[in-house]
Amino acid sequence: MFEKAKQNRMFQDVVEQIQDAILEGRVVQGDKLPPERELKEIFDVSRGTLREALRVLEQKGLIEIRLGVGGGAFVREVGTAPVTEGLALLLRRNKVSPAELAEFRKDLEASIAGLAARRAGFDDILILKDFLKEMAQALEEPFDWEAVIAADNRFHLTLGEIAGNQVYRTIQATIHENIHPYFDRYVPRDKDTLEGNYGDLCLLVDAVAAGDEKEAIRCMQAHLGRYDGYIVDSGK
């Protein structure tokens, strides 16, 4: 029925007001908030209190502070930085393992592949095939590991777009950002692995083009399963 009455600290109210303004788009990325000495008048708090609010907003990744003339609090694009930082802490304290991330990711990407198969249009298939071409080129001697990985990434994110659900895309982008360090560190950079990888994606695109949801899911699982060993073994 009731919930615990929340501790009311004035700076929290300031945080909420500014946060709402950002999330509702009343101020947008790049906008400069008034200088501290004006904000303090607007909210009718002391400068110390106002600054505590700014620290919280900064930590949330919602604003960025610049020094000097013309400096101040600038609205940032809401991004994945705070999530990434929080996850990094969890990983460092062994509250989550890279293997858990990888398990979740495989599942997530498989769902995305399924949705993409259900919803992809003709143009979408062309875009995916472009990535495959790009990847094939990067695989030719002398093969370019970085370029293959970059193409693979964009392939996944594009599939996320095709899936047509913002929630999947948001979660996908966040997981990608956090799992990549492990890929870079543990996945071998040999050509065989990458060629197998390329083969997986070709099959996947075929499945998506055919609208075969189950096959798309299977392909994606096979594709990511290829790396399970590396991540799982190195975790914990």
Added chain:
Amino acid sequence: MFEKAKQNRMFQDVVEQIQDAILEGRVVQGDKLPPERELKEIFDVSRGTLREALRVLEQKGLIEIRLGVGGGAFVREVGTAPVTEGLALLLRRNKVSPAELAEFRKDLEASIAGLAARRAGFDDILILKDFLKEMAQALEEPFDWEAVIAADNRFHLTLGEIAGNQVYRTIQATIHENIHPYFDRYVPRDKDTLEGNYGDLCLLVDAVAAGDEKEAIRCMQAHLGRYDGYIVDSGK
């Protein structure tokens, strides 16, 4: 080669020192840091600067402030709260629709059910059955809608625990947090719906107990599919 010289603000140094102490286990969960007036002497900064550092640590979820005698900054277990909050910001910012949330959730919970079926132990089943009993009681006349929903919630979160992957749990918590307002608003409060709901979960528990992954997934999809109409129609 080089990177941008980082802006050096004194409170950031304080944040780092305390954060390191926590991450390295020199202070552990429940420990109380000295009062502000002592900390400010230790770090040789003003109280204002110290308090800005405490706000950052608080936002990172590393400490918690309690008021009054014996109050102060207490070390917290590193947890998923900041990750959840950051994700919630992203979802809010990306203006995800209730329908998108519901689609993702069905998928996520289904995966969780599958993992739970694979990993549940004997005790886990007993706990789930307790929730079912609780729900059955709340369904008897006069039936208590709030109690049923509360039990249902805890059922889902417990299933998330049983799934044994912290990443799923964190994402699940985030989605729950964001989808609940819509459930409260749009889902009908009649007894028939809730009784059907109860039936779904009974079948689900049977599947989990039997370790039947596919059936557990199917049950969960059926369970949440029950609400698709309400969320989807009212969304956007």
Added chain:
DNA sequence: GACGTCTAATGGTTAGACCTTTATACATGA
């Protein structure tokens, strides 16, 4: 036009005071 120098805007920091919340000890009274 290239290079210093000055200036003002603006965040960063400090000191010291007072207000508010809360656990505890103690007193009061049924």
Added chain:
DNA sequence: TCATGTATAAAGGTCTAACCATTAGACGTC
């Protein structure tokens, strides 16, 4: 004896009024 009220002090929350540090831009000198 036990419940209830009250005083006390520890500790966070807030405020005021300065001064310090950084930086863009104006201005001037060579």
